[in-house]
Amino acid sequence: MLEELRELIEKSMREHDLPYQRRQSLIWGTSTSVGFIITQMLFLMALNDRLSGFEILPFWFVLVAVTVYISRRLAGLPEVESYFSKLYSNFWIAGFFAIAMVAFIALLVQPRYTGAFVAPVAGLMISIAGMMFRVRYTTLMGFLYSASGIPMFYLWQYQFLIFAVMQFMTLALPNLSAFKTHGKS
Amino acid sequence: MDMSVLDSRIRVLALAILSGVEKASFRYLKEKLKTTDGNLSVHMQKLCDAGYVRMEKVFEGRKPKTYFYITEKGKRALLEYIEELNRSMKAGDYKG
Numbered sequence: 001m002l003e004e005l006r007e008l009i010e011k012s013m014r015e016h017d018l019p020y021q022r023r024q025s026l027i028w029g030t031s032t033s034v035g036f037i038i039t040q041m042l043f044l045m046a047l048n049d050r051l052s053g054f055e056i057l058p059f060w061f062v063l064v065a066v067t068v069y070i071s072r073r074l075a076g077l078p079e080v081e082s083y084f085s086k087l088y089s090n091f092w093i094a095g096f097f098a099i100a101m102v103a104f105i106a107l108l109v110q111p112r113y114t115g116a117f118v119a120p121v122a123g124l125m126i127s128i129a130g131m132m133f134r135v136r137y138t139t140l141m142g143f144l145y146s147a148s149g150i151p152m153f154y155l156w157q158y159q160f161l162i163f164a165v166m167q168f169m170t171l172a173l174p175n176l177s178a179f180k181t182h183g184k185s
Numbered sequence: 186m187d188m189s190v191l192d193s194r195i196r197v198l199a200l201a202i203l204s205g206v207e208k209a210s211f212r213y214l215k216e217k218l219k220t221t222d223g224n225l226s227v228h229m230q231k232l233c234d235a236g237y238v239r240m241e242k243v244f245e246g247r248k249p250k251t252y253f254y255i256t257e258k259g260k261r262a263l264l265e266y267i268e269e270l271n272r273s274m275k276a277g278d279y280k281g
Contacts, residue, residue, distance in 0.1 A: 005201045005267060012203075073246070079213040081206060082207060086207055
């Protein structure tokens with residue numbers, strides 16, 4: 001009994017609602033991909049009109065708010081929240097701050113190459129997340145994401161299109177079947 | 186502290202699971218403990234009544250969802266139970 005209790009406590013500390021996580025990834029991956037495609041179109045239009053990168057930011061605030069709402073409605077609630085899940089969500093909160101900071105600084109210093117600065121940071125975060133869950137695909141996609149900073153540097157006019165492709169391939173593509181069993185008990 | 190609440194194996198295991206997580210749903214506990222809705226309801230109610238567990242009802246769309254959290258009292262009770270179990274094993278009078 002003592003051994004069983006010890007194992008149960010240790011196991012539950014690492015517990016994570018993976019189906020919920022997959023639903024979240026699919027929603028966020030799809031919405032941000034769409035967001036990047038729209039940003040790409042706005043960006044190409046702005047290039048002729050000298051629109052600064054900051055004018056695209058309000059669009060992203062709206063997109064994030066809408067995605068938060070949709071993910072709460074569609075992805076439901078997790079069955080369990082362990083200390084590991086808490087650590088994982090804190091990791092992403094810190095990651096988003098890091099990405100936002102890098103994006104902000106890049107927009108001030110070298111707005112053309114914002115993507116080339118942001119992609120390595122985002123890719124690193126994704127790789128770490130993949131390692132945390134021991135998912136080889138995510139780890140590999142994280143490295144590819146980081147490497148996508150190179151084409152973003154040279155093809156900076158199309159950096160948001162590259163972001164859209166990477167977001168879709170990393171987050172949405174492996175989770176396309178995430179909703180198949182949701183709601184069925 | 187009323188330790189008789191922890192006479193049941195399911196209640197001890199439920200408390201052990203909850204001690205490792207922030208919160209767990211009724212469905213999650215049911216799957217982990219391989220028990221029925223009715224059985225688990227009774228056990229969880231006893232844990233709630235003893236103050237070892239806190240219950241929270243939320244809505245997932247239109248469906249209600251019940252979450253359970255372990256309380257400080259519950260954590261202390263589980264620790265005490267484990268210590269007691271340890272002592273009994275050392276003394277050699279534990280058969281389980």
